[in-house]
Amino acid sequence: MxxxxxxxxxxxxxxxxxxxxxxxxxxxxxxxxxxxxxxxxxxxxxxxxxxxxxxxxxxxxxxxxxxxxxxxxxxxxxxxxxxxxxxxxxxxxxxxxxxxxxxxxxSVMLNTFNKPEISMGYVLIDEGFPLITGNIILEIYRRTLTEPEIYLGYEGAVNISEQIPAGESTGIDVPGQLWQQFHDKKDDLAGLFQDNTELGMCYGADPGSGTFKYFAGGLAIPSDISTYTADGLTVQSLEAGEYIVCRVEAESFKELVTNALDQASRYLFSTWLPKHALTTRPFSAEKYFTADKDINSLEIWASPIDTIEKSS
The missing domain is CATH 1.10.10.60 (Homeodomain-like)
Known part of the structure; x- marks a missing residue:
């Protein structure tokens, strides 16, 4: 053993x-x-x-x-x-x-400590081959985004130390609160959004204050940007380029956005990317595809830095 x-x-x-x-x-x-x-x-x-x-x-x-x-x-x-x-x-x-x-x-949401799947740290899958562990399935592949995607939603500051897996402490789940705020308002702003895609994004880490920013929102229908800001929304863009994508499936939506997201993020950033000698830009995104009600899945998007960028 x-x-x-x-x-x-x-x-x-x-x-x-x-x-x-x-x-x-x-x-x-x-x-x-x-x-x-x-x-x-x-x-x-x-x-x-x-x-x-x-x-x-x-x-x-x-x-x-x-x-x-x-x-x-x-x-x-x-x-x-x-x-x-x-x-x-x-x-x-x-x-x-x-x-x-x-x-x-x-109506607060809590950031709880999930049971870790330790075996994931000792298994290295190839691109395009699924890994089944516990109650989740994940698969990693590359994707090219030819045009930027514009998202509208809400953002807030998150204490790094209190957000698993970035930190190791627990507390109020700020990203969960932002998602709740977005979904509470989304129906009132239905004319601004496409139906099928939502995005959570981590970015803007500030080591001095020990925080990063989190954004929760939906894919926007192309429009004048003043329409968005007039409703008090934050505009975020998923830029065109090359991405490493980790697709995750779980038995329930709650399992997906808690334990499965936590385990998949740990595997992608702590095991898979380092083992492949890949460095990524300081952001990550979670894509949710709301049109398919029969499959509880999401994608974690990371933007790799190529060798030329690293050496410059």
Whole structure:
């Protein structure tokens, strides 16, 4: 058994036992490692200490349960391994900066910590060949955009440290809030948009402030740009050029825009591109094709920098 397989085995065990107490020694025994080496290997591969990871997965599950208005907060706490309402509230607020009660009253979206698919870091697929892992399918290929695409929507600043997978912390999901704002307004501005494509874009990283910008919007019908700005919308362009595209499919839309997007982004930017010695410009885009209701899919677009640009 490879070392990453041992850790993945314990991740599966954790998912199946979130309601009960999970001892680090038990996990180490399951991985056939000493507690010392198990904890070191776990943190290296998962990027979190063992017990912190367990807490984050419990809180992510609890957030899902709280979306059901019929479930009491104490029931969500108990179902996710917390022994008291007070302890659950304290942990929830510490991680998400909002209490469970306020979360239920509001329409905010949370940036939760998903179970990682460690095996993806050890598999290198060729262009045009799919990779199936967990509940997702992904495929990477190249695409040329001959004309720029104009999108209209809303943008906001996101703290890098609080946006998985760019950072490793959790909190309010700012991109999710921007998508909600866009969809709330889209019907009122229907004459400005084509029906079939929406775009999320990360760009404008500012290391000084620790933020980047995120844009959420739809493909625009060609028009005078003053029409767009008059409605308070931000205009963004997906420029013509060569792109590396990672297509992702998942079993549900919620799975697609949370776990699948997270795992595919990690694989593309942390494994596939470095293994192919490819560098990309400081932006990425997520394309959603809303016309096909039967397939939950998206594409992650990255713009590679060629050898001439790198050396100049």
């Amino acid at each position: 490879h070392s990453w397989e041992a850790i993945e085995k314990t991740l599966n065990f954790i998912e199946e036992n979130l309601t009960g107490e999970i001892q680090t020694d038990t996990l180490a025994d399951l991985a056939c490692l000493s507690p010392f080496y198990y904890q070191r290997l776990f943190k290296r591969l998962v990027k979190k200490p063992v017990q912190e990871y367990i807490k984050l997965r419990r809180l992510a599950k609890a957030a899902d349960i709280l979306d059901n208005p019929e479930c009491r907060i104490i029931d969500a706490a108990m179902e996710c391994g917390f022994s008291s309402h007070a302890g659950f509230t304290r942990a929830f607020k510490e991680v998400y900066h909002i209490t469970p009660e306020d979360y239920r009253k509001s």
